Amino acid sequence: MASILQASLAAFLLLPVVTAMHSDCIFKKEQAMCLEKIQRVNDLMGLNDSFPGCPGMWDNLTCWKPARVGEMVLVSCPELFRIFNPDQDMRVVSRNCTEDGWSEPFPHYVDACGFDEYESETGDQDYYYLSVKALYTVGYSTSLVTLTTAMVILCRFRKLHCTRNFIHMNLFVSFMLRAISVFIKDWILYAEQDSNHCFISTVECKAIMVFFHYCVVSNYFWLFIEGLYLFTLLVETFFPERRYFYWYTIIGWGTPTVCVSVWAVLRLYLDNTGCWDMNDNTALWWVIKGPVVGSIMVNFVLFIGIIVILVQKLQSPDMGGNESSIYLRLARSTLLLIPLFGIHYTVFAFSPENVSKRERLVFELGLGSFQGFVVAVLYCFLNGEVQAEIKRKWRSWKVNRYFAVDFKHRHPSLASSGVNGGTQLSILSKSSSQIRMSGLPADNLAT
Numbered sequence: 001m002a003s004i005l006q007a008s009l010a011a012f013l014l015l016p017v018v019t020a021m022h023s024d025c026i027f028k029k030e031q032a033m034c035l036e037k038i039q040r041v042n043d044l045m046g047l048n049d050s051f052p053g054c055p056g057m058w059d060n061l062t063c064w065k066p067a068r069v070g071e072m073v074l075v076s077c078p079e080l081f082r083i084f085n086p087d088q089d090m091r092v093v094s095r096n097c098t099e100d101g102w103s104e105p106f107p108h109y110v111d112a113c114g115f116d117e118y119e120s121e122t123g124d125q126d127y128y129y130l131s132v133k134a135l136y137t138v139g140y141s142t143s144l145v146t147l148t149t150a151m152v153i154l155c156r157f158r159k160l161h162c163t164r165n166f167i168h169m170n171l172f173v174s175f176m177l178r179a180i181s182v183f184i185k186d187w188i189l190y191a192e193q194d195s196n197h198c199f200i201s202t203v204e205c206k207a208i209m210v211f212f213h214y215c216v217v218s219n220y221f222w223l224f225i226e227g228l229y230l231f232t233l234l235v236e237t238f239f240p241e242r243r244y245f246y247w248y249t250i251i252g253w254g255t256p257t258v259c260v261s262v263w264a265v266l267r268l269y270l271d272n273t274g275c276w277d278m279n280d281n282t283a284l285w286w287v288i289k290g291p292v293v294g295s296i297m298v299n300f301v302l303f304i305g306i307i308v309i310l311v312q313k314l315q316s317p318d319m320g321g322n323e324s325s326i327y328l329r330l331a332r333s334t335l336l337l338i339p340l341f342g343i344h345y346t347v348f349a350f351s352p353e354n355v356s357k358r359e360r361l362v363f364e365l366g367l368g369s370f371q372g373f374v375v376a377v378l379y380c381f382l383n384g385e386v387q388a389e390i391k392r393k394w395r396s397w398k399v400n401r402y403f404a405v406d407f408k409h410r411h412p413s414l415a416s417s418g419v420n421g422g423t424q425l426s427i428l429s430k431s432s433s434q435i436r437m438s439g440l441p442a443d444n445l446a447t
Contacts, residue, residue: 026079027060034063041066054097061109067097077113132361133186139369140179146373147172147179150380157389163241167222167229168379170252174219175372181215182369184208189277205275210264213288217256220345224295225252227302230337234309255291263287296345303337339374 038056041047045066047055053068061078074092091112096103105112151172154160188208225248232244263284264276271281279285345364380386 030063030079031058031060034058037063038065054102057102059105062093064095064102069097069099071097073097077109132366135362135366136182136369137186139366139373140182143370143372143376144176144179146376147176150376151176153380153386153390157386157393159389160386163245164229166245167225167248170249171219171222171226172372172376172380174215174222174252175375177215178219179369179372181208181212185212189275202275205277206264209276210260213263214256214260217259217288217292218253220292220295221256222252224299227299227306231302231306234306259288259291306337336378339371339378 034056035058038058041056047066051066053066053071054064056066057064062075064073064075067073072094074094077091077093093105093107093109093112095105151169154165154169154172185208189205229244229248266284266287267276271284345368
């Protein structure tokens with residue numbers, strides 16, 4: 001259970017953990033290689049069932065080649081234990097081939113390879129990975145609902161249609177696609193709690209992984225677009241926003257398409273194994289990882305540049321206020337920019353892959369899954385323009401409803417004839433405006 005979740009969670013990380021393949025798949029891979037090796041040895045030596053010795057076998061941990069009676073065979077600790085503890089590379093386990101068959105391993109796996117320690121950690125891993133999965137499931141679900149609501153609001157009100165909000169809307173869509181791709185990936189690849197998916201190699205599951213990587217890379221690039229737009233807005237006084245938005249769209253959706261397409265083609269011809277959810281080939285993985293790390297690095301530079309510009313503007317004499325209020329506004333501006341730029345990804349973006357694996361899972365998956373929720377709240381629900389437009393629409397609806405009900409009570413004959421309150425209200429509004437227009441010259445003469 002823990003190993004399946006570990007593989008699922010590791011696939012979400014920008015930088016994969018030490019081993020991309022989980023323990024069940026490692027054992028299955030080792031078993032398949034062992035059986036092939038034994039068959040080759042049997043064919044080479046002409047061994048059969050009447051061979052006076054010990055046949056080759058797989059003991060669910062490691063492979064033992066055929067041996068003659070009296071021969072001692074030495075093997076290294078299983079690969080899985082060597083991955084988690086490199087010091088075990090020099091440790092060996094032996095078996096003697098006797099007339100009664102294979103002897104018990106000596107020293108035992110418990111003593112030689114720390115097998116008991118690995119077993120004792122399984123329960124803790126189950127609880128840990130289940131907790132992380134539950135955390136990011138709640139985070140992505142919350143973000144998806146919040147972002148959908150924010151998208152409806154920004155699309156519904158035309159007064160909110162501007163280049164800045166169009167960029168926000170594309171960022172919201174990228175967060176929504178990322179959440180949806182996570183749910184699809186979990187549902188398709190890891191619905192069954194077994195290791196059957198170790199050797200899945202269908203077109204459908206590969207297409208899901210391509211879609212998943214595209215959504216993730218697009219999300220990072222739209223975070224980069226947000227930083228680039230804000231920096232350009234502060235640096236340049238006048239610039240054609242509509243033309244810039246055209247190039248922003250190409251960068252935000254087009255660049256990930258190119259990167260993921262190149263990765264998919266290379267993976268198809270150079271490393272077409274499994275469901276493409278394992279990233280054992282580091283060179284191929286950098287086709288996706290490189291642009292993402294580059295966007296994070298550039299966004300961090302833009303973030304520093306924007307903070308410098310904000311400091312200069314806040315310290316300007318035209319801004320007013322004392323020093324404490326200046327730094328308060330700077331701190332608030334900085335905190336608002338952190339989720340928008342995805343600055344928190346820089347914490348582990350350049351750290352070694354074997355450092356703080358558990359902390360990275362919690363930080364990048366657990367907390368990162370709520371980023372869409374935070375961005376939607378800060379840049380839609382707490383936005384002054386959005387709040388003002390919602391209040392204006394609410395007041396307009398209440399006024400229309402009041403006049404409609406009042407007109408229906410006062411003029412039931414007109415209401416029953418099909419003239420509704422909204423139509424009558426518009427007629428009254430036009431009449432009142434005409435009265436004011438006709439009375440305007442008289443007022444001017446009176447003055």
